[in-house]
Amino acid sequence: MHKTFIIAGLLLTIVLSVVLSPHIALQASLGGLNIWWKLVFPGLLPFLILYEIILAFGLIHGIQAVLSPFTSKLLKMPRVASLPFIMSLLSGFPAGVEPTMKLLQDNQLTKQQAQRLLGYMHFPNPIFVTVIIGAGFFHAPIIGLIIISTIWISAFILMTVHSYLATRKSKAHSDNNNYHPQVNFAASMELGRKLDGRGLGKVLGDSVAVSVQKLFMIGGFIIFASVIAAFATSLLDVIRIELPFLSQAILEIHIGSYAISSWTMSQQSVLLGCALLVACLAFSGLSGILQVSFYTAGQALQMFPFIKYRFIHAIFGFFMTYILWKPLSWVFSKWLRIEYETVFFTSTESFIPATYQARQLPFIWKESLAICSLFIVFIIVITLCRKLYVKDHLF
Numbered sequence: 001m002h003k004t005f006i007i008a009g010l011l012l013t014i015v016l017s018v019v020l021s022p023h024i025a026l027q028a029s030l031g032g033l034n035i036w037w038k039l040v041f042p043g044l045l046p047f048l049i050l051y052e053i054i055l056a057f058g059l060i061h062g063i064q065a066v067l068s069p070f071t072s073k074l075l076k077m078p079r080v081a082s083l084p085f086i087m088s089l090l091s092g093f094p095a096g097v098e099p100t101m102k103l104l105q106d107n108q109l110t111k112q113q114a115q116r117l118l119g120y121m122h123f124p125n126p127i128f129v130t131v132i133i134g135a136g137f138f139h140a141p142i143i144g145l146i147i148i149s150t151i152w153i154s155a156f157i158l159m160t161v162h163s164y165l166a167t168r169k170s171k172a173h174s175d176n177n178n179y180h181p182q183v184n185f186a187a188s189m190e191l192g193r194k195l196d197g198r199g200l201g202k203v204l205g206d207s208v209a210v211s212v213q214k215l216f217m218i219g220g221f222i223i224f225a226s227v228i229a230a231f232a233t234s235l236l237d238v239i240r241i242e243l244p245f246l247s248q249a250i251l252e253i254h255i256g257s258y259a260i261s262s263w264t265m266s267q268q269s270v271l272l273g274c275a276l277l278v279a280c281l282a283f284s285g286l287s288g289i290l291q292v293s294f295y296t297a298g299q300a301l302q303m304f305p306f307i308k309y310r311f312i313h314a315i316f317g318f319f320m321t322y323i324l325w326k327p328l329s330w331v332f333s334k335w336l337r338i339e340y341e342t343v344f345f346t347s348t349e350s351f352i353p354a355t356y357q358a359r360q361l362p363f364i365w366k367e368s369l370a371i372c373s374l375f376i377v378f379i380i381v382i383t384l385c386r387k388l389y390v391k392d393h394l395f
Contacts, residue, residue: 017231025227032226035258036219039136040128044218047127048211051091056203058192060087065188074156075120076163077113085121089152092125093288097295104299115301116166118292119309120159124151124253124281132254133277137261142336143274146328150278153324154317162309218254221287225252249280252287256280275321283314 018025054060064083071082080103088096097118104114126148134144198206225248232247245263249256257277264273289310293303 014228014231018227021231024230028226028230029223032223032255033219035226035255036215036222039132039258040218040222040254041215043131043136044125044128045211045215047125047131048091048214049207052207052210053203055087056193056196056198056207058189058194058196060090061192062185062189066185074159074163075117076167077117078108080108081113081117084117088121088123090126092128093122093284094291094295096121097292101295101299104301111300112166114299115305116162118296118301118306119313120155120162122284122288122292122306122310122313123155124148124284128254129281133257133261137258138265138270142329142332143270145332146325147274147277147281147321149328150274150321150324151282151317154278154282154320155313157320158309158313158316221252221291222254225285225287226255229255245276249276249283250285252285253281256285271322271325274325275318278317278321279314282317283310 061083064086067086068079068082071085072079075081075085081100084096084099084103087099088094100109100114100117100121103109104111109117129148129151130141130144132144133147134141138144196203229247229251232251245256245259248259257280260273260276260280264270264276267273289303289307292306296303
């Protein structure tokens with residue numbers, strides 16, 4: 001009962017604030033709309049369409065079949081848990097929440113396993129980080145690659161430690177070591193395709209419609225959070241002198257990332273700005289937490305462990321940025337053939353955005369084909385190793 005009164009009081013306060021200060025609400029809404037329409041919408045729409053297409057044609061199921069032995073060892077969970085994990089890794093939250101709830105309802109995951117999986121698979125969209133933040137906010141895609149790599153590495157370290165501690169006294173993951181010979185990349189991909197059952201034209205049309213719908217939902221969150229942040233800044237005047245982006249970062253990752261990026265360029269501290277961005281994206285803001293709570297409503301899952309894990313990931317990711325900044329800068333400068341001095345900078349005084357020109361398109365295609373070839377070789381090696389494993393255990 002008291003929770004209902006608190007929420008009602010907060011909502012009434014927001015409504016009165018909008019009525020009493022409509023000019024502030026209008027300017028905040030226009031600011032959020034500007035970020036969404038000029039950067040987020042055109043930057044994410046192509047990727048979301050492509051993601052829906054590869055999901056419909058079973059590629060995600062094929063990747064899940066190949067990586068399930070590794071993800072099950074990492075997560076200390078049944079191999080079916082790798083599907084929502086990989087979906088969230090490739091598409092960002094809350095893509096993996098709904099399949100997690102389906103696994104919980106089908107008794108393929110226990111309540112404790114579903115609770116842990118919610119915290120593990122809460123990643124930001126990698127295209128948002130690399131395209132919107134890297135290329136859009138900083139005009140340097142290399143920064144987006146460093147940020148998303150730091151988030152993933154810090155998350156994997158936390159998963160390994162937390163999974164070990166959580167399952168140390170439990171044998172719930174004992175079935176992870178059982179071998180499942182039916183798992184195969186091609187067969188799983190074909191199964192995912194049959195489960196979808198739509199033709200190419202239907203897939204293309206639905207992909208566009210679903211992607212636009214998702215972006216409109218994201219736009220609604222951005223505009224609403226922008227208005228709330230505009231009124232919340234007056235309550236944070238003491239901290240706002242040093243951290244003017246705090247209210248935006250706490251509420252929503254898109255406006256929070258934009259606010260942190262703008263502050264970073266004005267303060268001439270790229271390394272600190274990237275560390276703050278990693279913390280903001282790892283936490284995901286109240287908007288990301290509410291999206292998860294929407295899918296978990298009525299499932300008897302607690303949100304407090306999830307929020308606590310988000311805080312731990314944000315703090316750990318912040319410090320990991322300082323550790324990984326130099327090695328990741330060196331790796332990506334070699335991979336993208338960019339001068340190391342233009343990549344490893346800690347202030348905007350020597351900031352030189354990395355750009356690509358039309359003549360570099362063959363290089364981009366060559367890198368893409370090389371990555372695809374490596375993935376195919378990896379699938380072949382894993383398949384052969386699994387066949388040899390089965391042969392040795394049969395005889």
